[in-house]
Amino acid sequence: MTLHIVVAGAGYTGLGAAKLAARWxxxxxxxxxxxxxxVERVRLHQFASGQTLRDLPLSALLEGTGVELVVDRITGIDADAHTLRTAGGREIPYDKLIYALGSRADLSTVPGGAEHAYTVTSLEEARRLKEKLSDSQTVAVTGGGLTGIEAAAELAETNPELKVRLVTNGKLGEALSEKGRRYLQSVFARLGIEVRENARVAEVRADGLVLEDxxxxxxxxxxxxAGFAVSPLAxxxxxxxxxxxxMLVDETLRSVSHPDVVAVGDAASMRRPDGQELRMACATGLPTMQRAVKGLAxxxxxxxxxxxxFTYLNQCISLGRKDGLIQFTHGDDSPREAILTGRLAARYKEIIVRGTVVFERRPTIPVG
Incomplete structure (x- = not known):
């Protein structure tokens, strides 16, 4: 009987994993x-700001691979019976499972978040945000990480009539070098983005944010x-x-409790040999996914x-379509002083983002 591998989730790591598993x-x-x-999740802030995304049907990306596509939402996993349950009433058996359900914005940490906040972690949420922005004059972006920085810059550049504020509980560009922070501050000043640092949000309301003070x-x-959550299914x-x-995984990304399961991407708790946890990003997800499927094969x-x-190389930040910041890093992701900025950095980041789709078409391309 032919071995059956089921891949749960068709994001950046899941789609690539399915194609590699079939091939290898x-x-x-x-x-x-x-x-x-x-869905090009790394472009959803562009979509929300009013730009158009490419139409990328999974059927076209899977053509000629032999991978069977089932369009249905997974509602449960029976680990003992080796079966997935779906919203459409299917029960899909597996011999090996690749768990790649990714992450979503965590709106549960602050009162009012689920009722009043918008996110850019799914196409549906980004579409809701796009519609809401059509009659907005002021937007507050919460979170000073890379997603928040990119979203604030994109919204401000694409919609110059929109007043953009960014609120972070730390410093703007905290993970960057001193040179990188100075450049980021200069870009935000040019775009007219107001920044509120060292501010903790106590509540989200229909008219904005209430801070702890x-x-x-x-x-x-x-x-x-400000923060991400994963599916509760695992x-x-x-x-x-x-x-x-x-999911807790070993050094080959195999579940520590269920050896017939491999977890990849944001859904996996991945660590370097020194114990450092890998951050959620395509830069970590794609190369580690390749290694995981190689290990399974x-x-x-x-x-x-x-x-x-795994060794880090850089952090690539888009600051609208005409500017960017590439922060070069040490292997442990700590910043070097070296940075690349301006239009050249924007082109660099665009090549990286376009490259993710090239990778999904040909996931055997070495990426780490």
Whole structure:
């Protein structure tokens, strides 16, 4: 009987994993995803600001691979029976499971978040935000990480009539070098973005944010980028997970509790050999996914796979369509002083983003 590998989720890591599993293992591979299109999540802030995304049907990206596509939402996993359950009433059996359900914005941490905040972590949410912005005058972006920085810059550049405010509980560009922070501050000043640093949000309301010190940050629209959550399915199925619900994996990205399961991307709690946790990003997800599927293929051939090794190179930040910041880093992701800025950095970042789709078409391309 032909081995059956099921891949849960068709984001950046799931789609690539399905194609590589079909190519490298000879198994029958089924890819299960809630929607029939591949979404360029790293461009959703562009979409929300009014730009157009490419139409990327999964059927076209899977053509000629032999991967079976099932468009349905996964509602449960029976780890003992090796079965996925879906909203459409399907029960999909698996011999091996690649768990790639990704992450979403966490709106549960602050009162009013779920009721009043918008996000850019799914196409549906980005579409809601786009519609809301059409009659907004002021937007408050919460979170000073890369997603918040990119969203604020994109909104301000694309919609110069819109007043953009960014609120962060730390410093703007905290993970950047001193030179990188200075450049980021200069770009935000040029774009007219107001920055509120060292400010903790206590509540999200329809008229903006209430901070812990009682101050009110007025806004017609709140964009929440401060923290991410993962699907509860792994925890509910009894897989070993961390305190955030991400699957605990070994040095080959195999579940520590269920050796027939591999987890990739944001859904996996991945660590370097020194114990450092890898951040959620395409830059970590794609190369580690390749290594995970190679490990799965090796074990199916009776070989012991190589353990994960990962070294950071840079952080690529778009600051609208005409500007960018490339922060070069040490292997542990700490910043070097070297940066690349301006139009050249914007082109660099655009090449990286376009390259992710090229990778999804040909996931054997080495990326790390």
């Amino acid at each position: 293992t000879g198994a029958h591979v089924t890819l299960v995803n809630a929607h029939d299109k591949f 009682g101050a009110h940050v007025a806004a017609d629209t709140v964009v929440w980028t 925890r509910e199925a009894g897989f070993a997970v961390d305190d955030k619900g991400r 090796a074990r199916l051939k009776g070989k012991e796979p190589k353990p994960l090794r």
